[in-house]
Amino acid sequence: MQISLVGVNHRTAPITVREKVAIRSVELHHYLSLLRDHATHGIILSTCNRTEVYIANRDDHDTGETGLSFFQTHLNIPSTDLTRYAYVITKQKAVAEHLFRTACGLDSLIIGEYEILGQVGNALDIAEKAGMVNLPLRHLFQSAIRTGRRVREETNISKNALSVSSVVVDLATRVIGDLSNCRLLIIGAGEAGRLVAKAVRDRGTPQIIVASRTPDRASALAATLGGSPVDLKKLVRELITCNIVVTCAESPDWILDVHHVTSAMRQRPELPLVVIDIAVPRNVEPAVEQINNVFLYNIDDLTEISEANRKQREEEITGATEIICGELDKLAAWWQALETRPTVSTLMEKAEAIRSAQLDKTLKKLRPLSQEERDYLEAMTKSIVAKILEDPLHYLKNNTDSSDDNDKLIRQLFQFKVEKPE
Ligand SMILES: NC(=O)c1ccc[n+]([C@@H]2O[C@H](COP(=O)([O-])OP(=O)(O)OC[C@H]3O[C@@H](n4cnc5c(N)ncnc54)[C@H](OP(=O)(O)O)[C@@H]3O)[C@@H](O)[C@H]2O)c1
Structure with missing residues (x-):
């Protein structure tokens, strides 16, 4: 069994590339x-920080090539961009290490962020429903989730952790100054919208307006903030009076374009407008940046603030890495047992078949034995076989470094073939 990973993330590719390969939750199936x-x-696994494809196949398939061809064919990424921005990890342990670090929030823009743990679980659930998960992949993802939980419980990596939403508010504060007189529009009432709303409310922003595709969702979120919902189709009217706009809708198309923002800015040319677009793909047409007095930021612009977060958490990263190493060892032992299980059980079946056939032959040549005598012979021959196999099986199960070679050698020595697990 081979597990590989092909991906593009915030460290290897800018938003302009990531948004092309982003897969929205409705498209995952x-x-x-x-x-x-x-x-x-x-x-x-597709989040605002990354799009990654984990593939498990039999050993004779090149899973790295498979992942690359999937990216090229279905995510419309040219091979030159793929070479430049994508990573391919084909060593199983390195794949696990990458996923464990990701689940722990060590690979996120905001170190220790919580959202990624739910996103890893969600990716597993959706693939399960699509019938795309086998035992090794399931165990890999479940182990990653357990590791992510342990790291958050046993280290302070997520204590007072920043989140994308809190960094958005920090950025808005840097640009605008005091937020207490601001009118803020949130576009998108999903999880990101909820988190942004909570962060701005906690910082005391008094006037919060929410727009979302589904009016009821906008109303529900606005109600929790003491804010008001607005119609997504009437955004220009709202833009005229807003100081800050945060966009976080999973839309495949622009929600705010140059036309919208220009129309609004004509009514308020002197008043600056800060637009923070954290959606991937982006919700705001990039040319909006050219409009006078408009300050447009996207998720990659949060990097500078998040770097400070990384430095603060250096010590916790060391603790998290120790937990990851221990969990990787457990996973390696599990993989080893899984890989050798067919060889072990076939060898035991073969030995048992020989033992019982030989015992039958012998019993036929002897005088009729009592049941007690037959039981003694049965137990003795079983114990001889178990003792002979004990050391080789122990060696096979515990020598993970050269497991493939050992497995092959046993099959050659004892002359049998096995079906490897899917
Ligand atoms: N979750 C995070 O922590 C996080 C962090 C940073 C960035 N982001 C980015 O923020 C965006 C939303 O993520 P999420 O986690 O909030 O997702 P989510 O909980 O699934 O919510 C999806 C949001 O997108 C809206 N939406 C979906 N399809 C749309 C369409 N065709 N046109 C207009 N609106 C549409 C939904 O509107 P209705 O529900 O009203 O229909 C909802 O507000 C994504 O681009 C994501 O990459 C998320």
Whole structure:
């Protein structure tokens, strides 16, 4: 069994590339069905920081190539961009290490952020429903989630952790200064919208307006903030009076374009407008940046603030890495047992077949024995076989470094073939 990973993330690729390969949650099922044409088993993890495809296949398939071809064919990324921005990890342990670090929030823009743990679990659940998960992939993801939880419980990595939403508010404060007289518009009432709303409310922003595709969702979020909902189709009217706009909708198209913002700015040319677009793909047409008195930021612009967060958490990263190493060892032992299980059980079955056949032959040549005598012979022969196999099986199960070679040698020595697990 081989597990590989192909991905693009915030460290390897800018938003302009990440947004092309981002898979929205509503599209995940569709993309998993496309992945099925390339691999029997796979999981897609697509968040604002990354799009990654984990693939499990038999040893004779090149899973790295499979992942690359999936990216190229279905995510419309040219091969030159793929070479430049994508990472391919084909060593199973390195794949696990990457996923464990990701689940722990060490690979996030905001170190220790919580959201990624739910996103890893969600990626597993959706792939399970699509029938794309086999035992090794499931165990890999479940181990990553357990590691992510342990790191958050046993270190201070997430204590007072920043989140994208709190960094958004920090950025707005840097640009505008005091937020207490600001009118803030949030576009998107999903999880990100909720987190941003909470962060701005906690900082005392008095006037919060929410727009979302589904009016009821906008109303529900606005109600929790003492704010008001607005119609997504009437954004220009709202832009005229706003100081800050945060966009976080999972829309495939621009929600705010140059036309909208220009129309609004004509009514308020002197008043600056800060637009922070944290959606991936972006919700705001990049040319909006050219409009006078408009200050447009995207999720990559949060990097500077998040770097300070990384420095503060250096010590916790060391503690988290120790937990990750221990969990990786446990996973390696599990993989080893899984890989050797067919060889071990076939060898034991073969030995048992020989033992019972030989015992039958012998019993036929002897005088009729009592049941007690037959039981003694049965127990003795079983114990001889178990003792002979004990050391080789122990060696096979515990020598993980050269497991493939050992497995092959045993099969050659004892002359049998095994079906490897899917
Ligand atoms: N969650 C985070 O921590 C986080 C952090 C940083 C960035 N982001 C980015 O923020 C965006 C939203 O993420 P989320 O976690 O909030 O997702 P979510 O909980 O699934 O919510 C999706 C949001 O997108 C809106 N939406 C979906 N399809 C739309 C369409 N075709 N047109 C207009 N609006 C549409 C939904 O509106 P209705 O519900 O009103 O229909 C909802 O507000 C994503 O681009 C994500 O990458 C998320």
